[in-house]
Structures are given as C-alpha cells and as structure tokens.
Amino acid sequence: MMVLKGTLLGALLFFLFSLAYLGYWIRPRVGVAISVSTLKALTIRDPFYWLAFIGMIGIGCLIVRAWPVKL
Amino acid sequence: MQQLLVKLGERKENRSMKWKITFAFVFVVACWLCFPGNAGAQQGYCFNSSYSSYTSTTVGSDHASIIQTVQTSGYISLNNPAVWAGPLTGWIYPCTGSNNQMLSTSHTYNIRNLVGSTGGNYSQGPTPALNYNTYSITITAPATPGTVYSSDSTATVVCPIAGIIFTGGGSNFIEIAYTRLFNMGGPWTNCTIGKVTTVCDIPVKSWCGMSTTPPDYNPTKVRAMTFPFAPASFWDAYALCIRPLGFGPFYCPGAVALDLPAPQDAVDCTHNWQ
Numbered sequence: 001m002m003v004l005k006g007t008l009l010g011a012l013l014f015f016l017f018s019l020a021y022l023g024y025w026i027r028p029r030v031g032v033a034i035s036v037s038t039l040k041a042l043t044i045r046d047p048f049y050w051l052a053f054i055g056m057i058g059i060g061c062l063i064v065r066a067w068p069v070k071l
Numbered sequence: 072m073q074q075l076l077v078k079l080g081e082r083k084e085n086r087s088m089k090w091k092i093t094f095a096f097v098f099v100v101a102c103w104l105c106f107p108g109n110a111g112a113q114q115g116y117c118f119n120s121s122y123s124s125y126t127s128t129t130v131g132s133d134h135a136s137i138i139q140t141v142q143t144s145g146y147i148s149l150n151n152p153a154v155w156a157g158p159l160t161g162w163i164y165p166c167t168g169s170n171n172q173m174l175s176t177s178h179t180y181n182i183r184n185l186v187g188s189t190g191g192n193y194s195q196g197p198t199p200a201l202n203y204n205t206y207s208i209t210i211t212a213p214a215t216p217g218t219v220y221s222s223d224s225t226a227t228v229v230c231p232i233a234g235i236i237f238t239g240g241g242s243n244f245i246e247i248a249y250t251r252l253f254n255m256g257g258p259w260t261n262c263t264i265g266k267v268t269t270v271c272d273i274p275v276k277s278w279c280g281m282s283t284t285p286p287d288y289n290p291t292k293v294r295a296m297t298f299p300f301a302p303a304s305f306w307d308a309y310a311l312c313i314r315p316l317g318f319g320p321f322y323c324p325g326a327v328a329l330d331l332p333a334p335q336d337a338v339d340c341t342h343n344w345q
Contacts, residue, residue, distance in 0.1 A: 025263050025270050026294055033252070033308045033328040035295035038270060042296075 002064055010060025014053050018043075021052075115233075117166035118173060120147045124226040124239030130247055130327075134309045137214045137247065141184045141240060143226035144205035149173055172232050176200045179229045186212035186245070187220040200230065216249040216309065217341040244314040248288035248323060248341040251278040251331075252306045259297055269298035278305065279340035286340035287312055288323045295328070303330035320344055 025042055026034055043049050122145030129138050149170045156163045177197030184190045189212035198204045206226075214220060224240040252275040259271035272292040279286050288310040295302040310326030321344060 025265075025268075027261065027263070028294075028325060030324055031290050032272060032292045032294050033275075033290045033306065033310070033326040035293055035302070035306065035328050035330065037303070037330045038294065038296040039327075041300075042268070042270075 002068065003061060005069070006061030006064040007057055008060070009064060010057035013060055014056040017052060017056060021049075116150065116152070117169045118147045118149050118233075120228075120236045121145050122228055122237035122239070124224075124237075126224040126240055128222070128224075128245060128311060128313075130309055130311045131211060134216065134247065134249075135214060137186050137212045137220070137222075137245065137311070138209065139184060139186050139190070139212070139222065139224065140207060140209040141182050141224045141226055142205065142207035143180055143182060143228065143237070143239060144203070145228065145237065146203040147173070147178075147200055147230075147236070149201070169232065173200050176230065176232055178204070178236075180204065180206040181227045181229060182206060182208045183223050183225040183240075184208045184210050185221070185223040186210060187214070187222075189213065190223075214247050216247040217343070219244050219246045219314070219343055244317050246287070246312050246314075246321065246341065246343065248286065248310045248312045248321065248326075250286040250288045250290070250308045250310070250340045251335065251338045252276065252290065252293060252308055252328065253278040253335070254293075254302060254304045254306075260292075262297070267299065268296060270294060271297045273297070273302050275306070277340060278335065278337050279342070280337050283340045283342035286342055287321045287344055288326060288341065290326060293328050304333035305331035305335040307331055314344075 022039075022042065026039070028034065122143060124141065124143040126142075127140045130136070131138055149166070151164050151166045151170055153162045154165055155161075178200050179194060179196035180198070182193045182195075184193065190208075190210040193208045195204075195206040212220070221242065222245045223242040225242070226237070226239045227235050228237040230236045255274040255276055257274065259273055262269055262271040271294075273295050275290060275293050277284060277286050277289050288308060290308060290310075293302070293306055293308075306328035308326045308328040310323040312321035312323040314321050
C-alpha cells in the first residue's frame with residue numbers, strides 16, 4: 001500500500017515537473033506551432049527525463065515512508 | 072569592492088527574477104488547467120448551489136479525431152434563516168419544509184457531449200442532493216481535417232424540487248485545420264539554451280495553394296530544436312480551431328507541427344474563411 005501511495009504521489013510530482021519543464025522549453029503561445037520531433041526529443045528520447053521520472057517516484061515513496069497517511 | 076558587491080546584487084536580483092518568472096509560469100499553467108469553463112455559486116434563499124462545468128477539446132494523435140471531455144461537478148448546501156413573524160408567532164423557519172425535502176431528494180446530472188454526429192445525451196443519477204458529485208463524459212469523434220463540425224458541451228443539473236439548478240457549457244463550431252509551413256531561415260528568436268539542447272522560435276510562412284491562401288491556421292513561428300539537430304525545412308501543422316459564433320475567423324489556440332523533408336510542393340490547406 002505504501003508503494004502504491006508513493007508511486008501515485010511520485011506520478012503527481014512528475015506531472016507537475018513535466019508541466020514546468022515543458023513550459024520552460026516550449027513556452028506555448030498562440031500563433032506558434034510546436035514541433036512534435038522537438039517534444040519527443042525533450043521527453044521520451046531524453047534519458048534525463050526518464051531519470052527524473054524514476055527520481056520523482058523515489059521521492060514520492062520516500063515522502064510516504066517519512067509521513068505515512070492512513071486512508 | 073563596492074562595484075563587485077553591486078554586480079553580485081544585480082546577478083542575485085536577475086536570478087530571483089528568473090525564479091519568479093518560472094514560478095509565475097508554472098502557477099499560470101496550473102491555474103489554467105484548474106479553471107472551470109463555467110462555474111456558479113448561486114446564493115439562494117433556502118439553498119446555495121455550487122456547481123461548475125469544464126470542457127476540454129483536443130486533436131487525437133492520429134490528427135483525424137477530436138477528443139472532447141465534458142465534466143460537471145458540485146453540490147448544494149442548505150440555508151435555514153430565521154424570520155420574525157410578529158409577536159404572536161415569534162421566529163419562524165420558512166425553509167424547514169423544503170430543507171427536509173432536499174435531504175431526501177436526489178439530483179440528476181445531464182451532459183450533452185456532441186461533435187458532429189458522434190456523441191449524444193448522457194445522464195447520471197439520481198445522486199443524493201447534498202453530496203458532492205462529479206460526472207464526466209469523454210467522446211472520440213472521427214474528424215476529417217478541413218471539415219467544420221458543430222460541437223455541443225452542455226451540462227445541466229436537475230433537481231426534482233427546484234428544477235434546473237445549473238447549466239454550463241454551450242455549443243460552437245470546431246475544425247482540425249491543416250497547414251503546410253516552410254522554414255524562412257531566420258532570425259531565430261526567443262531561444263532557450265541548455266547544456267546540450269537549444270530550442271528557438273523559427274519564422275515560417277504558409278505553403279498552400281493559391282485557392283487556400285491564407286489558411287485558417289496561419290502561424291508565424293514554429294518552436295523547434297536548433298541544436299544539436301538543425302530544424303526541418305517544412306512542417307505539416309495541425310491545429311484545433313474554434314469558431315464560437317459559427318461565422319468569422321477561427322481561433323486556434325495551439326498546434327503541433329510534424330517535420331517534413333525538403334523539397335515539398337505547396338498543398339491545399341484548410342481554408343473555410345475569407
């Protein structure tokens with residue numbers, strides 16, 4: 001259960017990180033199209049992005065372990 | 072020494088400004104995702120209704136479908152104000168009866184989610200009137216780029232005692248706009264420079280046939296990688312465009328561009344206006 005909660009928290013952290021990360025690189029605006037190959041290069045083809053994913057899951061698990069919440 | 076301290080201070084200020092801008096951007100993006108399409112907290116006499124509805128419309132990854140989600144959620148809370156009815160009667164509570172009815176009644180959530188001929192009317196309930204409830208419907212409608220579809224995303228909450236207590240969403244016209252773009256070379260602007268990657272705004276022009284110029288979606292820039300790989304020479308852009316009133320120009324908030332090798336011929340782009 002702790003692993004599940006940690007993974008969920010990690011996934012939420014990773015989602016927020018992805019928003020900030022892509023916002024920083026892409027800067028979405030009206031009238032500017034976004035290259036799909038660039039999006040792929042920044043995410044699924046970037047090993048650091050996957051490392052961040054693993055890191056966030058790990059951080060989520062550590063947080064849940066440090067402050068367990070009973071549901 | 073003083074100059075050095077001033078410079079250090081400036082650098083610190085610049086860095087804190089950058090952090091502020093980054094934080095502000097993340098905040099704006101997060102809030103933009105959270106803001107409801109329609110929200111209503113109606114102050115009634117015997118009850119307050121707090122409902123909201125959201126509509127999200129995106130182009131499918133195949134560029135030949137439109138995914139539309141309509142969500143409505145909320146609850147009601149009861150009021151029971153005391154009213155002075157004169158020295159003989161004293162204080163009375165005129166909402167007690169209707170409150171008791173509300174406690175035992177249930178609400179029905181209705182969503183009309185329609186793109187072209189796909190979708191329809193959906194209903195959930197009955198659900199207890201005082202409980203917070205969420206109802207969400209997602210449809211995936213096949214869509215041909217260039218064809219204008221009517222779209223409906225109306226959400227209502229019906230109470231058997233008070234009638235329709237919430238209405239949100241609405242109808243408009245949408246299309247997947249297709250535009251071919253060519254890379255004008257430069258100058259590249261608004262670059263984000265990392266250690267191993269650089270992403271810039273590259274100026275582009277539409278590359279459409281005479282009869283389809285200007286296209287409905289006519290961007291001026293493509294955000295693409297300039298280092299370590301050179302940007303493409305041509306792109307095919309797909310945008311979800313909305314025409315709220317059914318006439319006039321299309322509003323295209325976002326688009327994706329697929330890389331194409333050179334050379335490319337001008338093609339017929341989406342052109343349903345002007």
